[in-house]
Amino acid sequence: MAILPITMFGDKILRKKVNKVEEVDNDRIELIKNMFDTMNNANGIGLAANQVGANKKLFIVDLTKVEDYENSDPMVFINPNIVKRSEDQTVFEEGCLSIPDIRGDVERPEVITIEYQDAELKEQTMDADNLLARVIQHEYDHVLGILFTDLVDDEMKKRFKKPLHRIRKRKIDIDYPISKTIDYQLTL
Numbered sequence: 001m002a003i004l005p006i007t008m009f010g011d012k013i014l015r016k017k018v019n020k021v022e023e024v025d026n027d028r029i030e031l032i033k034n035m036f037d038t039m040n041n042a043n044g045i046g047l048a049a050n051q052v053g054a055n056k057k058l059f060i061v062d063l064t065k066v067e068d069y070e071n072s073d074p075m076v077f078i079n080p081n082i083v084k085r086s087e088d089q090t091v092f093e094e095g096c097l098s099i100p101d102i103r104g105d106v107e108r109p110e111v112i113t114i115e116y117q118d119a120e121l122k123e124q125t126m127d128a129d130n131l132l133a134r135v136i137q138h139e140y141d142h143v144l145g146i147l148f149t150d151l152v153d154d155e156m157k158k159r160f161k162k163p164l165h166r167i168r169k170r171k172i173d174i175d176y177p178i179s180k181t182i183d184y185q186l187t188l
Helices: 026-041 130-143 154-168
Strands: 046-048 058-061 075-085 089-096 099-109 111-117 123-129
Touching: 026 046, 026 058, 046 130, 058 130, 075 130, 089 130, 099 130, 099 154, 111 130, 123 130
Parallel strands: none
Antiparallel strands: 046 058, 058 075, 075 111, 089 099, 111 123
């Protein structure tokens, strides 16, 4: 298993709609294991494949380090599709491993229903609320090429302009490996 470099704001792959996963072969299994290692190394709770340069429609979530979620299981979402969103919305501060040191308030549905395939490509449906719903929506946005900074209000977007420029230019100091160029992409 390995720790992969995390793509940063400005990397082209973060803005792509990623490709569907057709099969879970040894490469995909290794990618998923490496994603968990990478996410844990960076103290994250969710990570999409394009955040490590893989053009695949999958993401992982692990809330076991979060209070009240210690007994949850790490999850793999392959070819996800959110099929239902509640009308009730909540605002919560979000951050992202691909946009370090920037946090902003994002309004999202409180409850969602997501259809996906698990690590064995078995069809699953899950209702999620609270933090789990938020993390799933954040990672789901990644596989659609959407970043949380796209969803904040105009005032926050103005405040983010200079810090985002520093991230794009790699003028940041963080304690996990990051991609070196904006063209970074794994070949899988």
